[in-house]
Amino acid sequence: MTAKLQFDHANCESCPIRHRAVCARCDADELEALDSIKYYRSFEAGQTIIWSGDHMNFVGSVVSGIASLTQTMEDGRTQMVGLLLPSDFVGRPGRDAAAYDVQATTDVVMCCFRKKPFEEMMNVTPHIAHRLLQMTLDELDAAREWMLVLGRKTAREKIASLLSIIARRDASVSQKGLSGPFVFDLPLTREAMADYLGLTLETVSRQISALKKDGVILLEGKRHVTVPDMDRLLEEAGDDSDGGFLV
């Protein structure tokens, strides 16, 4: 039942997120120091990793799988405020309580550090602090990009935006080129997509059906998507030459 690790625990060098995570800039010595305080944790799909308001005694990186940051209002309305992909950082140095729910959307493996030792390490290791700043600035950009999606785009454009992000991220992970059709599996349920997009799950379903009917995407089953023409999808998303974004 527990998600199994697919790589060698003992060795940071072989870690799949070695070059992108908060430790990306670390040299051999620094890596060794981190190595000595790290530990792995696995979470099953659907499990809540951290509850909003809880005391957080660890920080860490997503090694594999996808997690989400979610806010909830008292009456139950929820909004996803971040998607955490492999190499993304969880937790906030210098703060005790978690600000959001963190949930495992798929099975997730995290590389964790107890907060105190990590904070101390950060203070004496500019490589870590600097990398974390860079990653935080990237996340801020992604969040602001997403504000445009939430505030101004139509339902159809929202769906197209989400699909293009997932397609792009998938291509960057699997190192496929940017030409030819994009093929990937949706890692989110219709409801999770709705929470991310500020829509209802019915609207998500309808708009996906519409994009399929119009030939913008092909669907095999409910999750397997083919994008025959990426430019067409980007056009549907409303941003015709959108740079960057989550990667």
Add this chain to the structure above:
Amino acid sequence: MTAKLQFDHANCESCPIRHRAVCARCDADELEALDSIKYYRSFEAGQTIIWSGDHMNFVGSVVSGIASLTQTMEDGRTQMVGLLLPSDFVGRPGRDAAAYDVQATTDVVMCCFRKKPFEEMMNVTPHIAHRLLQMTLDELDAAREWMLVLGRKTAREKIASLLSIIARRDASVSQKGLSGPFVFDLPLTREAMADYLGLTLETVSRQISALKKDGVILLEGKRHVTVPDMDRLLEEAGDDSDGGFLV
């Protein structure tokens, strides 16, 4: 016509944002180093400070006034993605092109640094890098908070949310207590509010009228607002015990 500075240029110690800006943690020596590379710039209300896509050769802090970060789609739809208040930082170390339009909403004075020297300074001054990380994390929180507003709140709740932010910010600046009525001037036009909230200006106007009619706020002229009961306003905003946020 040019906005005039209200304080002593020569001296960082007397700077109104000394204790909150990116230089907050600096000691006397560091401050002196910054002092030697800083310069002030003034902008009039309505002026564009930076165009999205432009090469940015400076970074800096807002000293007084309010600026906004805005994204625009090709068809003209716009979304404000950030409000920059005194002490907020503008620009991104390590990136050349600006990602957003930055506009002066009121008359603005900025304390600027040429990007290169600032980056070099940052690399050798952990106090600056650390403070910038902290400020960026705060901004990220504010952005995510705002995603909930954009994605899930009704027009009325959005207006109430914006008013409560402005009221709170104003109280924190002017050091008024948190009891008794809040009184402040709206620093934004109806259109700017609409851009921030993902609404049209007509809807903004209607909802403000409705809140006024229901006694949640009092209006004198079009911009002068009194909030007789802050808890009532927060209730209307949908967050009944909302912590933090922009400050």
Add this chain to the structure above:
DNA sequence: TGGCTGCTTTGACCGAGATCAAGTGGGAAC
């Protein structure tokens, strides 16, 4: 095999907010 259960689709209807269109009011220029 049948019946759950969870995810998804589809339909009918409704309403919040957008759109289109006047109209108001106050300040600045003439």
Add this chain to the structure above:
DNA sequence: GTTCCCACTTGATCTCGGTCAAAGCAGCCA
């Protein structure tokens, strides 16, 4: 003063996406 302008308000109508309701469909367990 009067005129212009600009920010704002208000009204009438339309529409996109929400809401409520009913199936469809695949996987799973008994």
